[in-house]
Amino acid sequence: MALAALVPGALLGWVVYEAVGGGGDDGGRTASAAPASGTSGAPSPSTRSASPSAPPSATDDGKRPSGGSASGPLKGKVVVIDPGHNPGNFQHSAEINRKVDIGTNWKECDTTGTSTNDGYTEARFTLDVAHRLRTLLEQQGATVKLTHDGDSPAWGPCVDERARIGNQAHADAAISIHADGSAEGNRGFHVILPGSVHAGAADTRPIVGPSRDLGTRIAGNFVRDTGEPPSNYVGDGTGLVTRTDLGGLNLSTVPKVFIECGNMRDSKDAALLTSGAWRQRAAQGISEGIVSFLRAS
Numbered sequence: 001m002a003l004a005a006l007v008p009g010a011l012l013g014w015v016v017y018e019a020v021g022g023g024g025d026d027g028g029r030t031a032s033a034a035p036a037s038g039t040s041g042a043p044s045p046s047t048r049s050a051s052p053s054a055p056p057s058a059t060d061d062g063k064r065p066s067g068g069s070a071s072g073p074l075k076g077k078v079v080v081i082d083p084g085h086n087p088g089n090f091q092h093s094a095e096i097n098r099k100v101d102i103g104t105n106w107k108e109c110d111t112t113g114t115s116t117n118d119g120y121t122e123a124r125f126t127l128d129v130a131h132r133l134r135t136l137l138e139q140q141g142a143t144v145k146l147t148h149d150g151d152s153p154a155w156g157p158c159v160d161e162r163a164r165i166g167n168q169a170h171a172d173a174a175i176s177i178h179a180d181g182s183a184e185g186n187r188g189f190h191v192i193l194p195g196s197v198h199a200g201a202a203d204t205r206p207i208v209g210p211s212r213d214l215g216t217r218i219a220g221n222f223v224r225d226t227g228e229p230p231s232n233y234v235g236d237g238t239g240l241v242t243r244t245d246l247g248g249l250n251l252s253t254v255p256k257v258f259i260e261c262g263n264m265r266d267s268k269d270a271a272l273l274t275s276g277a278w279r280q281r282a283a284q285g286i287s288e289g290i291v292s293f294l295r296a297s
Contacts, residue, residue: 071141072139072140072141072142073140073141073291073295074137074140074141074142074291074294074295075141075142076141076143077141077142077143077172077173077294078142078143078144078145078169078170078171078172079137079142079143079144079145079171079172079173079174079175079290079294080144080145080146080147080165080166080169080171080173080174080175080254081130081133081134081144081145081146081147081174081175081177082130082146082147082162082165082166082174082175082176082177082248083123083126083127083129083130083146083147083148083150083177084113084122084123084126084176084177084178084179084258085110085111085112085113085121085122085123085126085178086110086123086148086150086153086154086155086156086157087121087123087124087127087150087151088150088151088153088154088155089110089111089112089113089123089155089156090112091154091155092154092155092156095109095155095156096108096109096110096111096112096155096156096158097109098158100158100159100160100247101160101200101201102159102160102202102245102246102247102250102251103197103199103200103201103202103203103247103250103251104197104199104200104202104244104245104250105245107159107245107247108159109156109158109159110155110156110157110158110159113126113178113179113181114179114180114181114264114265115181115264116264116265116270116273116274117265117267117270118270118274120264120270120273120274122178122179122181122264123150125179125261125264125273125279126177126178126179127149127150128276128279129177129261129279129282129283129286130146130177132279132280132282132283133175133177133283133286133287134146135283136283136284136287137287137290137291140287140291142294145165145169145171147161147162147165147166159246159247159248159251160247160251162176162247162248163247163248163249163250163251163252163256164251166252166253166254166256167251167252167253167254169254170254171254171255171256172254172255172294172297173214173254173255173256173290173293173294174252174254174255174256174257175214175218175256175257175258175259175286175290176248176256176257176258176259177258177259177261177286178258178259178260178261179260179261179262179263179264179273180260180262180263180264180265181263181264181265182233182263182265182266183233183265183266184265184266184267185266186231186232186233186263186265186266187229187231187232187233187262187263187266187268187269188228188229188230188231188232188233188239188262188263188269189219189222189223189226189228189229189230189231189239189259189260189261189262190230190231190234190235190239190240190241190259190260191215191216191218191219191222191239191240191241191257191258191259191260192215192241192242192243192246192249192257192258192259192260193208193211193212193215193240193241193242193243193249193257194207194208194211194242194243194244194246194249194250194252194256194257195208195242195243195244196208196244197244197250201251202250202251203253204244204249204250204252206253207252207253207254207255207256210255210293210297211249211255211256211257213255213293213296214255214256214257214289214290214293215240215257216240217289217290217292217293218257218259218285218286218289218290218293219239219240219289220289221285221286221288221289221292222259222261222282222285222286222289223239223285224285225281225282225284225285225288226272226278226281226282226285228261228262228269228272228282231260233263246258255293259286261273261282
């Protein structure tokens, strides 16, 4: 199917914006961003009510439902989902601050991630969306692997290991799920694409093209399904950013992108990110982009 048919008209003229900068391997926020003031820094218990818009097989806490399709259009395809950060990172600062080689330089093993001003952590958000996305992709017949499941391992894994999990699975597509921690008034999502890197253990040259295709398809479906606009503070309104400073991308040998689903520190975005119904739509948009990519490849 032609890509133009899959991406809303407003996004057809998108161009890739090069934004190479510092920060942790978290897709754009300040490294090791702490939770908002007034919170404990530890994840609070998640709400267990079912999302009103979720299908019967997707629960609000993201636990794996019973069953799952063994066949479907994605049978034989492998997808690796990387939920950004880990709820346990708050209790393992020494471990996650250890530096690892990402090819272009050395970065922290991982960071805690950010949170909304009310204390809903990025780690909880990413894990919830990852579980919903896994359900949707398994219903299409895909084999889905997560880099971690919140309590296993208890922290991390480090960014180099996250990339290695996708590589060793020979994933047909991999995605790292995040939410940003920028200033109030900065809104919208953006998809981070790997730039061309050939340094040390990093060689992204074979995956730059397919990753751009994957990211563009995810962005088009995400904006359509969620109504979340492209970022107004990075990417020049395109919703696409290219970076060469993220270990999870630099060390990948399979098509991979990051998605920052919104800004947790903006009140309008936070209202969406904390909604189970919206998180289901976010998972749906990501899933449709991945399905489109895999069926075209």
